[in-house]
Amino acid sequence: MTAAEVAVLSALAPDHTLTTTEIQQASALTSWRTRNAVAQLNSRGLITPTRPPGRWRITPRGRTALAVKAPRFR
Structure with missing residues (x-):
């Protein structure tokens, strides 16, 4: 798991439902790194799209992945 993916999961962790732009702002990542991390996390089932379209939820x-991996990035 990359630092960008941990940042995205951390932004979503307190049960937020955020757009990619809101995730980018909360995690201080570039738009490219945010989109790439969201795509990777979604493909592995760590985040899921919600309604309304364009929003993501952990x-x-x-x-579980965040709890295990996040300490490595602190």
């Missing part, structure tokens, strides 16, 4: 599996 999954239970994503919470």
